[in-house]
Amino acid sequence: MPAASGEFDIIRDFFAGAKKNSEGVVLGIGDDCALLRPPAEGMLATSVDTLVADRHFPAGADPVAVAARALRVNLSDLAAMNARPLWFTLALTLPHSDVDWLRAFSRGLLETAARYGISLVGGDTTRGPLSITIQVTGISECPLRRDGASAGDAVYVSGSLGAAAAALPVILGQQPAAESTRREAEHLFYFPEPQLSLSESIGGLASSALDISDGLLADLGHICAASGVSADIDMQALPVAPLAQQLAGEGAAALAAGGGDDYQLCFTVPPENIPQLELLGLDVTRIGRIVEGAGEVRAWRDGERWIPQACGYQHF
Amino acid sequence: MPAASGEFDIIRDFFAGAKKNSEGVVLGIGDDCALLRPPAEGMLATSVDTLVADRHFPAGADPVAVAARALRVNLSDLAAMNARPLWFTLALTLPHSDVDWLRAFSRGLLETAARYGISLVGGDTTRGPLSITIQVTGISECPLRRDGASAGDAVYVSGSLGAAAAALPVILGQQPAAESTRREAEHLFYFPEPQLSLSESIGGLASSALDISDGLLADLGHICAASGVSADIDMQALPVAPLAQQLAGEGAAALAAGGGDDYQLCFTVPPENIPQLELLGLDVTRIGRIVEGAGEVRAWRDGERWIPQACGYQHF
Structure with a gap:
């Protein structure tokens, strides 16, 4: 041109x-x-x-x-x-x-x-x-795709979730916050950390992976759809970010499950690789498992289905 | 994202x-x-x-x-x-x-x-x-860069020039034209032909090349600047497109020299490769030569310098 x-x-x-x-x-x-x-x-x-x-x-x-x-x-x-x-x-x-x-x-x-x-x-x-x-x-040399998850695999996430979604109303001036909190919120939004080192560590152990940009449940849905499986997630196991708890209180778990922009990794690990993964001492949390199914992601809390109010980010 | x-x-x-x-x-x-x-x-x-x-x-x-x-x-x-x-x-x-x-x-x-x-x-x-x-x-396997031209190389262009620039006022409704001419103008603008086959033919013979998107003189200037040479162009040798002559009359040569969007190739050929190039019978025209200099492109007509009124396309 x-x-x-x-x-x-x-x-x-x-x-x-x-x-x-x-x-x-x-x-x-x-x-x-x-x-x-x-x-x-x-x-x-x-x-x-x-x-x-x-x-x-x-x-x-x-x-x-x-x-x-x-x-x-x-x-x-x-x-x-x-x-x-x-x-x-x-x-x-x-x-x-x-x-x-x-x-x-x-x-x-x-x-x-x-x-x-x-x-x-x-x-x-x-x-x-x-x-x-x-x-x-x-x-x-060892790419992690979305379509490699199998029933029986464990579901993991890296780091903690919900901070970026909790930060957004502060950045947009819709929620008052202390100056230090506002700065932390802006830093989270503009300087997300690409999980390159973590990815290298799990490369040979995970069966599938993606980055959480739209929200954990929506993104895990992409893994399930691509792999032809479903997933059960334990809401009480989610690593909720401290900033999400501070800013959103009781709503923090919903932000961790449905809020986007955290850019942490969600990945699945076959049972035989779990011991080796756990030995690595990475900042990752096991939050659920892959089951037979047709691409459904179910979240559970105290033995009951937990239904998100809004899930993921919609462009159009 | x-x-x-x-x-x-x-x-x-x-x-x-x-x-x-x-x-x-x-x-x-x-x-x-x-x-x-x-x-x-x-x-x-x-x-x-x-x-x-x-x-x-x-x-x-x-x-x-x-x-x-x-x-x-x-x-x-x-x-x-x-x-x-x-x-x-x-x-x-x-x-x-x-x-x-x-x-x-x-x-x-x-x-x-x-x-x-x-x-x-x-x-x-x-x-x-x-x-x-x-x-x-x-x-x-044999890339053609902008920085390979040397003094003594011949300057060539493919196809003919000026048609796209002549077509633009017709497409924009600024110049009346017959329906068939308007269609031809639109086709030229929206369906430029990438010179992939020609490029393959000249790959081993040319010393530099680029596509003419901003106008011949401006683009040849990029070759001269990158190669640390100057160029002399014979305006009377330019292959002026019939549509440019039809639509722009006496202004056609200026469109061929300065109008953009033709997406023909401009390339330089060392003297020792010229016979082999000419044997290929390609739709190309020799229009000038590379000389020692500091990145200047000079156009000549009847032995006198020809100065373009507007040259190339400016984004900012």
Whole structure:
């Protein structure tokens, strides 16, 4: 597409700081295509996500934070597949060329890239309503798919759940909170931690995995649908995040079950691998089991079915 | 990112027709990442482009045509690198879920994909102002870069130039034209032909190449800047498109030199490869030569410098 001097200046001025001698990058930003030589072993894993201003983040948000979130949520998809980050591209649509915004955004992006060892290799800048599309590519020798769960497998989640969903009304100014809480909420939302290291640890032990972006029950439903199984979840076993308890009180368990944006991993482990997993001492919690069925996820509390009021995030 | 049932339905309903057993596609649409096994020989070439509604195409345009253009202009970037198409992803932002629009768009996209042997392997759908981001990946054993031109090389272009720029005012209703001319203009704009076959033919002979999206002189300037050379172009040698002559009269040569969107290739050939290139009988025209210099492109007519009034397409 049209790629004239204005666009070239933006890429050169703000994003050319991207490392050029990174692994496998033969030719980075500045030609019709990037040229890449992937590692000989393993499969490429690739994922693309768009963040639209005032839908996925406030248009006036700190560009450093927006850039961090945009790349981190994509890296979370690599973690979900047990893929090591290699390269990414950026398609940036901006209403106008705002030097201060671009300087901060590119700094946030390149700092995040350096932190996770992923190289910016290409992109496109266009004028229009603010949105950010990032595509990440990684390499995996032992990919974790959604379709590998079997009846009898245990269901695990990493970390704790519900904090990001509890944080959202604070970030949006809909719920009052102390300054320190507001900062914690913003940090949780804009700087989710892609579970790359955890994913590597469970790669050879789990039968399926994904990252929790839409909410635990909705996302586990994707594993069940892809694997042709159902799941029973013990609500009392859920690792509810302290911030969710602090902000949502009795509603915290529902946020842990149904709230999105935590970017923790949900994964299944065959019985024979459970002892080895438990020996690793990872920050993971067993919350239920996979059973025969047709893609249903059932949550239980005190021996009774627990029905979520709202489940997951709906785009359309 | 959030990927709940609404988004899943759109991808399943409209894009799941994408071939699943394509070359190297281990896992396509529906997981956190696509899993891909590239050919063992060659380098990956990847490029991303965004089309924003009412900037790169009219929002009310035929979705089949919009899809075709979105994919074809990306394939042109693969042609410019002499890369064979493998896979692509689609990040689609839509103001609302319009079934008729989606049905037509997905048909146009998958038909175009089938025509050029490229597989849709993943994507993201979000709600927001209409825009389309496509990232293509191909494989090249003999990539054509922008930085390989040397003083003494001949400059060539493929096909003819200026038709797309001449067609634009007709498409936008700013210039009256016969119905058949209007149709030809629309076809040129929405269905540019990526020069994949030509690129393969010149791969071992050319020293540099790119596709002409911004206009010949502007794009040749990118080759000169990347290669650290200058170029002299003979305006009387330019292959001016018949449609440009028909619509723009005496202004046709200026459109051929400065108008964008033709997606022909501009490439340089070292003197020792010229005889072999000419023997191939390709639809290419020699238009000038590379000289020592600092990135300047000079156009000449009747022995005098020809100065373009407007040159190339400016995003910002």
